[in-house]
Amino acid sequence: MNMVTSIDRYRIFHAVAEAGSLTQAAEDLFVSQPAVSQSIKKLENEIGAALLIRTARGIQLTSAGVVLLSYVDQALQLLEAGERHVADLRQLNRGDIRIGASDTLCRHYLLPILDSFHREHPHIQLHVTNRTSRETVTLLQAGQIDFGIVNLPVSNERLTIFEGPRLQDCFVVGDKYRELANRPLALAELSRVPLLLLETGSVTRAQIDEFFVANGVSLTPEIELGSIDLLVEFARIGLGVSAVIRNFVQDDLTRGRLYEVQTVPPMPSRSVGLIVSKEVPMSYAAVQLMTQLRAARLDD
Secondary structure (H helix, E strand, O other), X not given: OOHHHHHHHXXXXXXXXXXXXXXXXXXXXXXXXXXXXXXXXXXXXXXXXXXXXXXXXEEEEOHHHHHHHHHHHXXXXXXXXXXXXXXXXXXXXOOEEEEEEOHHHHHHHHHHHHHHHHHHOOOOEEEEEEOOHHHHHHHHHOXXXXXXXXXXXXXXXXXXXXXXXXXXXXEEEOHHHHHHHHOOEEHXXXXXXXXXXXXXXXXXXXXXXXXXXXXXXXXXXXXXEXXXXXXXXXXXXXXXXXXXXXXXXXXXXXXXXXXXXXXXXXXXXXXXXXXXXXXXXXXXXXXXXXXXXXXXXXXX
């Protein structure tokens, strides 16, 4: 039996049973009466039983018709509920989004967008998993998140990668080392002061190490920490020179709580990446949120 065709016939059978008349059912369905009669006849042939009896007062269901109607009624209610559910998903009246992001990108990039998104769509459930960029890629490949926010570069043939806002790495100090901010420092000179860096294993740390090595300088940090926010705090209290992201400390720089140490050559910029699986389609809600994230800026 062709189920696609049969669903239409079941709908017509249901309409006839509800209306008690072929003519009325045809009017309700905006089709001709012969089309309704032909559909009922084909359904009866497929079922192998008579479903309707034509009487002077209209249409009467046979015993087989009564049994079938009870199932058709339930099936159509389920289909209608499914259609309403999908409509709610498309209109962002329900759904959930699972996001992976590092602590820093979550706090400074994702959260401001989530705040406005949640106010606009309060019925969407939001789930955020904090991991490094490399761990976020693993979560996405395992199907545990809908999309990830990572530090680029990331290379993976199974992922679609969208380039987001630009980030600018920089070095900052507090009052104790403020004199280092009075003039540009060569990388070799900078490597000899107490350096505070992210722990090895992160994309951000790898980018900094590669930049220095490419310029003939190796780094031996005084302290390694697990987050940019801790690096900011350690710089403020005078424990050394911290490698941070300028976009996220601009307020501290403006207010004089931190001072930027210029380097020669200057640190290169890089991008935030928004990653999705090529194999799994995203929900309507996830697509909408990701669209807003791609349009966001991280002004220096």
